[in-house]
Amino acid sequence: MNAAPAEQSTSRPWRPTRALRRGGALATVPLLAAVLIGQVELVLLAVPFAVGTALSLARRPVAEAQPSLSLDQPTSVENGEVSARVQVARGDDRVPLLCVVNTEVSEWIRLRHGAGHFASLLREADTSTVRLTGTAKRWGPQRIGPATVRLSACDGLLVAERTALPAAPLSVYPLTDMFDSEEMLPRASGVSGIHRSRRPGTDGELADVRLFQVGDRLRRINWRVTQRTGDIHVNSTLSERDADVVLVLDSRHEAGVSGGVDGPDSVADATVRAAAAITDYYTRQGDRVALVEFGARLRRLRAGTGRRQLLAALEWLVRLDIDVRNVGRAYAPGGRLFSTVLQPPGALVVVLTPMLDAESANMLAVLVRTGRSMVAVDTLPERIRPAYHGPWSPAGARLWRLERENIIDRLRGVGVPVEPWRGRGSLDQMLRHVSRLAVTSRVLAR
């Protein structure tokens, strides 16, 4: 799929360079000198300049060239290929053009030939292409460009005005690995799916063996128990339903310095990659996943399932904006306002938070008190260090960590399972917590 070309700028006519004037002068001055002093040898000086200039000008560009910058694909993933092209449209012209492209790119795009000037020869008629390929190193809204294109023809004797091309936006999705787990969700709902619900049904997992009742099908009779007890017993199974999952992303704080996909994580990296992995897992299972931003914007992606929802979620995640300037005074939406976006009430709530202030802990405590099934994923990277260094920094950092661990322990005490995110392997541990919630809710239901 070709992305639409970026906004086009106007073309410019060709104009002679200093080299053309120099070549013309050196093709005639030695001839005049040869005539004036009567030495034919001096004609030799003029010959290559006259021949070279004549050969170069023999084929001049016919049409005005119109460069444009476009992406081959408007999306990519971390460590994925990024490919853009500068296309020069010039009608039926086949005159070779020297095309010098100077491209700027986002911090996290690594072009194969490096950012900067790249020169290539354009020979084809109609539309010639200069390809720019590279790798995306971090999720987020990235760009290739703006770029400047300078075209020269006739071996540098004619040149077109430098053309500025606007940047082409590129969405780089966070990397998600394939993941599989057998853990079940606490509150399966809906009419179909793969999770065991609390309601009896057919063809699901074995829940109980009970006495035969009127209406039970004969094929559900458990003959072994019937023979042993003397009464007719049947197998009782639970129906299989899908589930609602709401991911809450605490976007109020950023900490740490991102090193891209191959380097250390910041809070935003951990949050987005964890959300992408969890969304990938549940949408693949057929569950409905919604995403909510716990921050000033309170953005929400409505629930959906399947690959389409995964792509929508990835695009939503790319736009996650964590303002590093608001650390310590970030806005937290009130409990009532926040609860309105956590729909449906029976959904499993997975909160991704670095827990850097009391508001995050309060939000978790309020949610668990309202009776929601929830899991907190701690997205503060392990090796994070304070931004300022001084003689008291190590002691201060240690105190802050102790205080934070204390808060987490208190949250666990009130029933909030907190699991630190340590890469994609953490998902299994998180799902184990989810599974425990499922068992707990079944026990409570009985």
Added chain:
Amino acid sequence: MSVGDHVLVRRFRYYARRLDAWARRVTPVGLAVRAVVWLTGVAALVIAAAPVVNPVGGLVLAMVLASLATGWPGTIWVGLLEFAAVAALVVAVGQGVVSLVEVGLVAALLYLHHTTAALAAQVRTDTLLSAAVLRHWLARAGAVLGVSVVVGAGIVALPATQTDWPPSAYILVGVLAATAAAAGLAYLLLRRPESA
């Protein structure tokens, strides 16, 4: 105020950082193009000026002019070097202290200097050049020099076959040739190109 805070030291550090940044960006091919500009410029001027000026002075002048032309290939310095070489050669030919082969060699070197400078004016030292650009440039320079050898041989051989011409005829032919060359180039430049 420490020595490190002195304005000259800060200025020196600033240029050192710029030089370091340039050294990180520069590409071998970009440097090679500039090296060709420098070498052909020095060689052409030294060979042309050697018979008429002090060799050491000629060499220094050649290196200075060639360095300026290499550093700024899109400016007047390239033309200055080439016209200095032509002027020196005109004087040397007038004095009869230079051979035909040397004139041909200077002509070839000057043309290479001219065409490489035209390329260098379009690409920076940190520009990554595709191989097709260099192949095209080499092929074209080779073709121009090959055609020039044939044309030049014919021009040099012409007076030897027509020894009975009066001197005024040579002057007329020369003026006509110069005018034709200038007019031909002007026509090629100014004509309205037709569709391919």
